[in-house]
Amino acid sequence: TEKSPRFSRILLKLSGEALAGNKDMGIDANILDQMSLSIAHLVGLGVQVGIVVGGGNLYRGSQLQKDGLVGRVTGDQMGMLATVMNGLAMRDALERRNIKTRLMSAIAINGVVEQYSSRNAIRFLKSGDVCVFVAGTGNPFFTTDTAACLRGIEIEAKLILKATKVDGVYNKDPNKYDDAIRYEHLTFDQVLDEKLEVMDLTAICLCRDHDVPLQVFNMNKAGALLSVVMDGNEGTRVSK
Numbered sequence: 001t002e003k004s005p006r007f008s009r010i011l012l013k014l015s016g017e018a019l020a021g022n023k024d025m026g027i028d029a030n031i032l033d034q035m036s037l038s039i040a041h042l043v044g045l046g047v048q049v050g051i052v053v054g055g056g057n058l059y060r061g062s063q064l065q066k067d068g069l070v071g072r073v074t075g076d077q078m079g080m081l082a083t084v085m086n087g088l089a090m091r092d093a094l095e096r097r098n099i100k101t102r103l104m105s106a107i108a109i110n111g112v113v114e115q116y117s118s119r120n121a122i123r124f125l126k127s128g129d130v131c132v133f134v135a136g137t138g139n140p141f142f143t144t145d146t147a148a149c150l151r152g153i154e155i156e157a158k159l160i161l162k163a164t165k166v167d168g169v170y171n172k173d174p175n176k177y178d179d180a181i182r183y184e185h186l187t188f189d190q191v192l193d194e195k196l197e198v199m200d201l202t203a204i205c206l207c208r209d210h211d212v213p214l215q216v217f218n219m220n221k222a223g224a225l226l227s228v229v230m231d232g233n234e235g236t237r238v239s240k
């Protein structure tokens, strides 16, 4: 008999950088398709999948402000709308792989996305649909990492997965130092005390306070996503 997944419901955070793949800007169609395949595999195993997408490949509010284009609040609104665009592309990529997908936004955009509600999201997840959550938390001065933790807690995900370009959390930058060591397990307090760059502090505190474990792993590594969900043996785990 086939082994059943360790985590029955997950929240996957895909940053804008991850969606851009090898491109400097915009969205990489091949990357989206690869991600969709991996997600299809999970759905096939009965895993309930919620996804939060970032927007940094298109716009970041803080940068737009620095550039002098707009004020911070407007910049953050542009950033949140960027995540909606990424989500639209992600939804279509998933549906091309015959995965039923719901696109739910924290900001109402009638006729384009449906409005987020945790009750509806949980109902959709239970029926086997993938839910893509966009527009972050709907508020300026937050990040999509925080949105991922918030949504993860709301939908009662068993694990929040942060997809990155490295294999986990290291004591120093593995791209710069050959002797960098990867942590297999960290506590939330260790991340906070040692100022390890996992997610922003708001996100880490939310997960700590609500006791939802985090797993940082390399999305570009074949089979990594599956391995995290099957037995959690991949990358770095952050928990109590």
Ligand code: UDP
Residues within 6 Å of the ligand: 014, 015, 016, 017, 053, 054, 055, 056, 057, 059, 060, 061, 062, 075, 076, 077, 078, 079, 080, 082, 083, 135, 136, 137, 138, 139, 140, 141, 142, 143, 144, 145, 147
């Ligand atoms: N953003 C926001 N509130 C949120 C989430 C995101 O204002 O709750 C804005 C913010 O300007 C941010 C941008 O959307 O820079 C894109 O999100 P983020 O930088 O988190 O994307 P990622 O780094 O994951 O690509």
